Amino acid sequence: MKTTVDVLVQKYGGTSLQTLDRVRHAALRIAEARRRGSAVTVVVSARGSRTDDLLRLAADVGAAGPSRELDQLLAVGESESAALMALALTGLGVPAVSLTGHQAEIHTTDRHGDALISRIGGARVEAALGRGEVAVVTGFQGIDRAGDVATLGRGGSDTTAVALAARLRASACEIYTDVDGVFSADPRILPAARCLPWVEPGVMAEMAFAGARVLHTRCIELAAMEGVEVRVRNASSQAPGTIVVDRPDDRPLETRRAVVAVTHDTDVVRVLVHCRDGRRDMAPDVFEVLAAQGAVADLVARSGPYESEFRMGFTIRRSQAEAVRTALHDLTASFDGGVHFDENVGKVSVVGMGLLSRPEHTARLMASLAAAGISTSWISTSQMRLSVIVSRDRTVDAVEALHRAFRLDRPEPADATPLTSRRSATA
Template identity: 50%
Template sequence: MSVAVKKFGGSSLSTPGRIRQVAEMVARFHRTGRPTVVVVSARGDSTDELLAAALELNAAPSARETDQLLATGENASAALLALALHDQGAPAVSLTGPQAGIRVSGNHGAGMIAEIDPARILAHLRRGQVVVVSGFQGSDAEGDVITLGRGGSDTTAVALATALSAASCEIYTDVKGIYTADPRVVPEARVLSTIDAGVMAEMAFAGAQVMHSRAVELAASHSIDVVVRGSFTTEPGTTILGRSIDVLESQGSITAVTHDTDIVMALTRSRRPRDGLAADVLTELARASVPVDLLSWGAPDDHGFRMGFALHGSRLAPAREALSRIAAGLGCDTDVDEKVGKVSLVGVGLLNRPDYTARMLALLSRMGVTPSWVSSTHLRVSVIIPLDRVLEAVTALHQEFGLGRDDLDTPSMAAV
């Protein structure tokens, strides 16, 4: 029988009572005879608490020791769930990421899974055990722990599903599925039954926090369906299809409105322009594992060189370090604006429907909101606006494009 891979987020394991509930659910499934692997995140706010403890002892903790510390959050979740499964009469074993054969390359805090040797997992499955794996981590060639960064447990689950030839991967979280907007901001947002992997990856990169874009991209590249559902509900949730949906490019539509309030806009300038300067800046950011969005620059001229980009707030410190390494030699300086947020329309065929961008900007204008940055692709239109107007803009755009539950009877509104 094919292996079932299930991932539970930190909110699903935040209390002993919730751990017992998850254990009961997993034990019932295991009794059906299906080999089961469970990936877990750190419980509740434990990652933030561990990081705060590190900062209390050292204002600039080393990346290696930070990874050593943060990995213990997932390890604790795995061991506690295994203990709860034992109490349910289900044989179980917990494995850290390295014990599970997960090898990682790259920088501490932003590692990438290089390969997985599933031999130990398969051996435990053959013994009839539930295997509980710590997400978010693996080891490098020297045996050091490397964490995977934001959303790393999702990526762990999908990578294990790939290595174990699973047909799908189930992600259990504190929401019922993928919504047309954050339901905490837009109560009228509805759960999508299915969504194309490409659209979901754009949603994740644009701020939707239910799934990480790396995990979605990995699932799509291996044709694995990912099911996102609530941990303690019976509702079916959302299936992220590991294959493309056939959509006519001319029939553009909006799937969701997303937002990100944990971003910054950076503007790098140099009064000594030269060819290759943009590549030098981006190379340093890449070495620091800092992905950028909304990238734009102009060709160097007599007035110098200017390049703007957005990056996630959690990567601001390594980005500053990377840029400072080249500032002196290249004569660059960088200004950072932290009082901004990103709002995005996500869907398909958006480059073929420039009226969507026009409607978005017209609505923001009526609200008295002037974007400082606009970018459009086939799957996404994003704007940078003042941070204190982000949530208001999300609500207004969700209504403008008819995405709420009350609009189910008129689905064509999003494509007019």
């Protein structure tokens, strides 16, 4: 933008806009940010359960999966929210314009239902800000090379907000949700969970992948690549929230707490693939099936090259299981093999920094779960995440045990000092 005005991007999720009172409350917050001198771009999700309602409508008329027409239908939810927000702002005396993904020039890949943002033109957004208007942009959608609407999939509105913040060189991207920030565990199941004043982008990306629902992995990966500072705040309160940023702090890593949070994921299924002919390496074929459906495998293990039978195990999202089930059955049957899907599982993860360098953390994880009588089947370790598979009905118990074992209800001494943003600290 050809302006020296500070640009701020705010994103409001579906629960933050569920009722008209919440829409008005968000509009007042936007107006206040503008009054303080920021040029504000707002990204909105569909209100409340609107997307789910539209998906049910599509299913009722026989829609079988992602398609051009389904994306056309789903885009209605965000368009409704954007126009409503622009009207609410205008009613407050704040000039505003609503823009669809097409109008904001958000270009995507051609994969309906799970498109990636390829570039943002943003001329109309910049023009609106230059006129002193609030630009209210639909999240979750853009246009593909054919000029058709393409939706971005799970967490798409967060990704839209971060992408716009990067394009506009915004001072920050504020994500407004229904919780006070990013917690050391899900506060809905664990009241002792603590709101984290800051989280490093890499840790946040691992938390999101491992089940934390506040932010989506793609959004945080993009923020890290583009240097966008993300702030997570509660749309219904003035709580300071969480800043996702590399902390401007000279303390060596070893003096920080290594474990930051415990996450859990019940949208997971364990998949076991086998083939009697151990000479046939089916792993490339399996991964091609997963890639074709955009299914991400985690906790992967497989048999060695000299074993008599090929065996491979991994986890994918439960919501992606149906998309790959038939293809995997057909693949294994053609080689006298089979595939088994186990949905009675949950994934629990300890997330932090330098975990692989501290084997005592893996030992503590296993010991605390054993002491709680929770059996584990698979385990995966890395520098930033330790994940285990447990029985689905013991997932919450495992979160409680690990949160207690790693003393995550206790703040670090440095957390007692309010954290200002990196841009503010260096201004």
